[in-house]
Amino acid sequence: MSVSWMFLLLLGCRSSCTTHVSQSTCPCNVQLKTVCVANREDVHVPCPIKTEDEMTFNLFKGQELISNVSCTGENHTLNCTVLNARVGVEVERKQQKSVDFVLTGVNESSHGTYRCEGIITFPPPFKGVPSVVMIQVLVEGHLCKCNKESSNHGDNSSQIYKWIWILMVVLLSIYSITVTIIAIVNWVRMRNMDSQSDYMNTKPRGQRDGRKKRGVQKPIPRHF
Numbered sequence: 606m607s608v609s610w611m612f613l614l615l616l617g618c619r620s621s622c623t624t625h626v627s628q629s630t631c632p633c634n635v636q637l638k639t640v641c642v643a644n645r646e647d648v649h650v651p652c653p654i655k656t657e658d659e660m661t662f663n664l665f666k667g668q669e670l671i672s673n674v675s676c677t678g679e680n681h682t683l684n685c686t687v688l689n690a691r692v693g694v695e696v697e698r699k700q701q702k703s704v705d706f707v708l709t710g711v712n713e714s715s716h717g718t719y720r721c722e723g724i725i726t727f728p729p730p731f732k733g734v735p736s737v738v739m740i741q742v743l744v745e746g747h748l749c750k751c752n753k754e755s756s757n758h759g760d761n762s763s764q765i766y767k768w769i770w771i772l773m774v775v776l777l778s779i780y781s782i783t784v785t786i787i788a789i790v791n792w793v794r795m796r797n798m799d800s801q802s803d804y805m806n807t808k809p810r811g812q813r814d815g816r817k818k819r820g821v822q823k824p825i826p827r828h829f
């Protein structure tokens with residue numbers, strides 16, 4: 606039974622990956638990053654690290670190939686040639702190790718999920734290098750609202766959650782301290798009451814009638 610469940614989990618993992626990533630390789634650790642940008646701003650889509658002499662990087666929007674570039678490394682220099690580029694897509698070299706596709710001047714039609722995948726073209730054989738991050742682009746006024754004063758538009762929700770957690774921790778700490786103080790005060794009060802009760806129980810009781818009991822006395826006549 607356990608082997609069957611393990612097989613079903615692996616099969617589900619593979620099927621879910623193939624719907625988001627190319628069918629050549631199936632990494633289940635793909636990170637989805639959502640960004641909310643204002644109209645006419647730029648968005649960077651990172652590509653995998655260049656590990657071989659020649660690699661081709663493909664930019665996908667959903668399942669559609671919209672741009673690709675071929676890069677070679679010579680004398681620690683990354684040389685890239687654009688093979689196919691859609692209007693509004695540029696290529697930017699990144700630290701001589703990889704490239705970024707830049708979506709320039711995004712608008713409402715730019716809404717979608719983007720990813721960059723690599724293909725090793727030399728040395729053979731060809732081998733696909735999947736993307737480890739997918740960028741979901743949301744345009745302000747269409748599906749999201751951006752904070753103009755923040756440089757990281759996609760981090761607003763995480764900042765809100767962080768402050769909520771801080772507030773919860775502070776309230777819980779105050780509640781714990783209050784309950785502890787009340788418990789200590791009640792314990793001290795009960796202890797004092799018990800001590801006073803023990804003292805009253807051990808105190809010797811006095812006699813109800815301080816006079817000694819006397820027998821019946823007969824009066825003696827004075828003239829006797």
